[in-house]
Amino acid sequence: MNRPDASKLPPPVPRFPADFVWGAATSAYQIEGSPDADGAGLSIWDAFARAPGNIAANDNGDVACDHYRRWRDDVALMSDLGLQAYRFSVAWSRVLPAGTGRVNAAGLDFYDRLVDELVARGIAPYVTLYHWDLPAALDARGGWLNPDSAEWFAEYATVVADRLGDRVASWATLNEPWVAAHCGYLVGEHAPGRRSRHDACQAANNLIRAHAAGLAALRSRGVPSAGIVVNLTPQHPASDSPADEHAARLAHSYINRQFLDPILLGSHPEEMATLYGDAWRPLSAADLAAASRPVDFVGVNYYLREVVEADPAATPFGVKVVRQLGRPYSEMGWEIYPDGLREILVWVRDRYGDMPLAITENGVALVDPPVVDGTVADGPRIDYLRAHLAAAAEALATGVDLRGYFLWSLLDNFEWAHGYGKRFGMVHVDPTTGRRTPKTSAWWYRGQIEASASAKARPAAAAFGETP
Numbered sequence: 349m350n351r352p353d354a355s356k357l358p359p360p361v362p363r364f365p366a367d368f369v370w371g372a373a374t375s376a377y378q379i380e381g382s383p384d385a386d387g388a389g390l391s392i393w394d395a396f397a398r399a400p401g402n403i404a405a406n407d408n409g410d411v412a413c414d415h416y417r418r419w420r421d422d423v424a425l426m427s428d429l430g431l432q433a434y435r436f437s438v439a440w441s442r443v444l445p446a447g448t449g450r451v452n453a454a455g456l457d458f459y460d461r462l463v464d465e466l467v468a469r470g471i472a473p474y475v476t477l478y479h480w481d482l483p484a485a486l487d488a489r490g491g492w493l494n495p496d497s498a499e500w501f502a503e504y505a506t507v508v509a510d511r512l513g514d515r516v517a518s519w520a521t522l523n524e525p526w527v528a529a530h531c532g533y534l535v536g537e538h539a540p541g542r543r544s545r546h547d548a549c550q551a552a553n554n555l556i557r558a559h560a561a562g563l564a565a566l567r568s569r570g571v572p573s574a575g576i577v578v579n580l581t582p583q584h585p586a587s588d589s590p591a592d593e594h595a596a597r598l599a600h601s602y603i604n605r606q607f608l609d610p611i612l613l614g615s616h617p618e619e620m621a622t623l624y625g626d627a628w629r630p631l632s633a634a635d636l637a638a639a640s641r642p643v644d645f646v647g648v649n650y651y652l653r654e655v656v657e658a659d660p661a662a663t664p665f666g667v668k669v670v671r672q673l674g675r676p677y678s679e680m681g682w683e684i685y686p687d688g689l690r691e692i693l694v695w696v697r698d699r700y701g702d703m704p705l706a707i708t709e710n711g712v713a714l715v716d717p718p719v720v721d722g723t724v725a726d727g728p729r730i731d732y733l734r735a736h737l738a739a740a741a742e743a744l745a746t747g748v749d750l751r752g753y754f755l756w757s758l759l760d761n762f763e764w765a766h767g768y769g770k771r772f773g774m775v776h777v778d779p780t781t782g783r784r785t786p787k788t789s790a791w792w793y794r795g796q797i798e799a800s801a802s803a804k805a806r807p808a809a810a811a812f813g814e815t816p
Contacts, residue, residue: 349428349786350722357792358730360799361737363744369472369752369812370797371433372426372774373709375479375523377409378761380439382416386454389445391481392491392532396539397762407767413759414782416458423465425775425784426758430794432801433472435708435754436462437479437523440504447483448500456511463515472517474754476577477505477562479523480538487540492533492551492558502561509569518573518811520647520708521562525555525607526579534664537765545627545664553631556610560638573811576611577647577708580604580696582688584655586670591658595667598623599656602665604692612700614640623665644813645751646696647708650689650736652682679713679770686735693743693750704751704812710736711756713763713770716787724776724787733789737796751812755793759784 377383377393384390397408415422426434440447442455466473478501482491486500494500505521522528531538534548542548559576566574583599585592601619609617614636621628631639659668671677676684693705712732716724737753744750760773768779774790777783 351786351791352723352788354791354795357788357795358734360796361734361741362799363741364737364800365744366801368750368800369433369706370793370800371431371435371472371474371752371754372429372758373435373754373756374415374758374761375437375476375481376439376442377412377479377481378757378763379413379415379759381410381412381414383410383439385416386458387445387452388439388455389441389447389452390484391439391441392484392487392539393481395484395487396541402541403765404767404769407762407769409762411782412762413777415759418782419458419462420465422759422784423462423469423471425786426466426471427469429774429786429790430797431471432797433474433517433752433754434466434758435474435476437476437481438508439481440478441481441483441485443507444483444504445485447486447489448503451507456507459508460511463512467515473512473515474518474520475508475512475516476520476523477501477508478521478528478558480528480532482540491540492528492554493547495554495557497554498557498561501558502565505562505565506569509566509571513566513569513571516571518575518645518813519566519571520575520577521559521566522555523577524579524649525552525559525576526603529555545624549624549627549629552606553629553635556607556631556639557635559611560635560641563641563643564638573644573813575643575645575647575812576607577649578607579649579651579709580692581651582653582685582691582695584653586655586657589658592656595656595658598665599654599667604695608646608696608700610636610639611643612640612646643703644811645704645706646700647706648693648696649709649756650692650707651680651710651712652678653685653688653691654683679715680766684712684732686732686739688739689736690739690743693740693748694746697748702747702749704749706750706752706754706812707740708754709756710753711772711774713772716771716776719776719778719785722785723791724785726787726789729774729787729789730792733793733796
């Protein structure tokens, strides 16, 4: 690996406490490959990605980054890059091939070895139980439309926590349940590819119930810290017209409050009835009470803001996102708006009260230059990271209890419906050989970690929600 001269890189962002957690994040289906290896079952993404036309270039995750076979080298790479923590997800169907019942020992062993290796290298494991890859066997039973799905999830959470709970620093039940419900059940861009307001509402409700059941299962196993990870996107009206301001309120409730209000306040946003119309079915008082049992932290995934206007012809809710002329956009078509990170962190604190927060994903897809002399000179990614970390530092300065930052992503990987064409990684992955090459941003990030943790590193056993 060719590490660039640190003196030629932009300076680190100051004002982070020495015990701030610095890491990177991935998800199982996006990096592991080998989906049916060693007795694993298939997930909804295996079926969805293999169906022609669902994924750009008809890509799939059968190989992905080949992390299932290269995991030891990948952990060594994390160590070389100075990571203090690694957030990853467990593939449910690798552990429980049918989703419930028989445990696949070989699949659980894979994560056991991974956690051991991380701990041995001083990298704290942060586990997410569900990152969208529902076992296909459970989808055949209705998936997230089945009211039993919450108990299925609790069984799975119990199995994984029993095996890994003694070494994992922090647990998240779900990653971005809004995306799972919206993209998977309303617009059909993600697995399982359904398109129904009724299905989206039902899936969202059962995901909330699954969080509650999974959290209770984790608590019963005595894990040190447990919470949830949500994607949050500021919604700004395109004008000060009442119609546009109403559109922004609807979008804000749908994207940012739909899951956080039930989980942190025990209630639904009143706009849900307007959004879902005759498909709206609120959770029962008992389900809301269970959902709002305290979490130890909330993980915030931040990528963009949206400027919206009212447009009756826009689907699905008469709200249209308006592209901002003269503003920078990523390869995903997302506006690069660093101050939105400060805004959304402060909003979470102000609406839901003071609690431990973590930035569990933040990153950008860019057109990277080719590998030259053993590196990829991705200066624009460094600019993106510095601007967003500066916004995070501003949130800290206002008193937001921000505990950590996880860059998305460790590796260039399978980017869902976009296939391999969108590259978020701080490490380049050759699509033919799988060779890993740290980009300049990876070395800059190492310098950021070193500068911020110069006094002392956070102990690997520490968890979000514990007093530093």
